[in-house]
Amino acid sequence: MRKLELQTSWGNLLLVGGSRAGEGSLLLLPQFRLALDAGFPLRALVPMEQVVVSHGHTDHLAGLLAWAAQRQLQNLGPARVYALEPLSQQLRQLLQLGAAMESGKPYLVDVVRVTAGQTVHLRPDCVLRFFLTSHWTPTLGVVLSWHKRQLKGEFWGLAPEAIRDLRQKGIEVSETVEVPLFAYLADTGPEILEKESWLAGVEVLVVECTFLRPQDRERARRFGHIHLDDLRSWLPFVHNRHWVLTHLSRRHRLGPASKTIRQALATEHGPQVHLLNVEWP
Numbered sequence: 001m002r003k004l005e006l007q008t009s010w011g012n013l014l015l016v017g018g019s020r021a022g023e024g025s026l027l028l029l030p031q032f033r034l035a036l037d038a039g040f041p042l043r044a045l046v047p048m049e050q051v052v053v054s055h056g057h058t059d060h061l062a063g064l065l066a067w068a069a070q071r072q073l074q075n076l077g078p079a080r081v082y083a084l085e086p087l088s089q090q091l092r093q094l095l096q097l098g099a100a101m102e103s104g105k106p107y108l109v110d111v112v113r114v115t116a117g118q119t120v121h122l123r124p125d126c127v128l129r130f131f132l133t134s135h136w137t138p139t140l141g142v143v144l145s146w147h148k149r150q151l152k153g154e155f156w157g158l159a160p161e162a163i164r165d166l167r168q169k170g171i172e173v174s175e176t177v178e179v180p181l182f183a184y185l186a187d188t189g190p191e192i193l194e195k196e197s198w199l200a201g202v203e204v205l206v207v208e209c210t211f212l213r214p215q216d217r218e219r220a221r222r223f224g225h226i227h228l229d230d231l232r233s234w235l236p237f238v239h240n241r242h243w244v245l246t247h248l249s250r251r252h253r254l255g256p257a258s259k260t261i262r263q264a265l266a267t268e269h270g271p272q273v274h275l276l277n278v279e280w281p
Contacts, residue, residue, distance in 0.1 A: 001042060002276050006242050008203045010146045010181050016044055018278035019246035021210050024059050027184060032122045036142065036184045040280060041066035046074065053083040053091060054186030055139040065098040068107040078108045084138050088113040131196060133188035136224035143202065144182040149174050187247065189221065190230035200238040208247035212260055232264050240271040248277040
């Protein structure tokens, strides 16, 4: 499991998790008690109160039953799972079956069906919005936005005393600005990068990079995944502060693959590149 602490305009954002295609992918945001996918039964997953299951592949949800059972065992209280339909109904049945096999009470987990465009408030100033990615099966991506209060542009440069006088006169000097802080694409093909052009401006972008070799370009297309060449082609057009890469294929050894990725995406002014790929035990 890897741990990243990334500088953003919101503050330092903590990411914990790991990924390997076909084996397990999960990403935790402990500051929000939020898990994005639950593909491996990590102890660190248990305290998360909300889990987004992006799609129905086992390497993205294999840890879900263990998460629910451990929360029940430790009396951690209610939790929620978000998923598309019909997966949400299937996950509800899975959790009911898991509780029944344990001969215990139903898990205190509410499975919520979500649709593209729907939002969830994680805290008063931070909102999670769902969108569809371009994998070969229906798949959820999420964007975490920070609703930041700041001084209106027309008042920039005024002395503090002048701003105070305006407030005393009942003039609204502040406004709320939405800052796209973080986005998670789960499994996806490169089409999403053009379809959702705003992704180029998110501060932290978690994006898969499954295949690296030139001969695997067609395989990536066929199975709805991103190839290293796709990211290299997109790199000149982005303004992201951080890229966090996931979902490396088992076709690639971790060490040499990490070196290849870093060399291919190294730029002077581009995003900082971080890797969440791991060798699961």
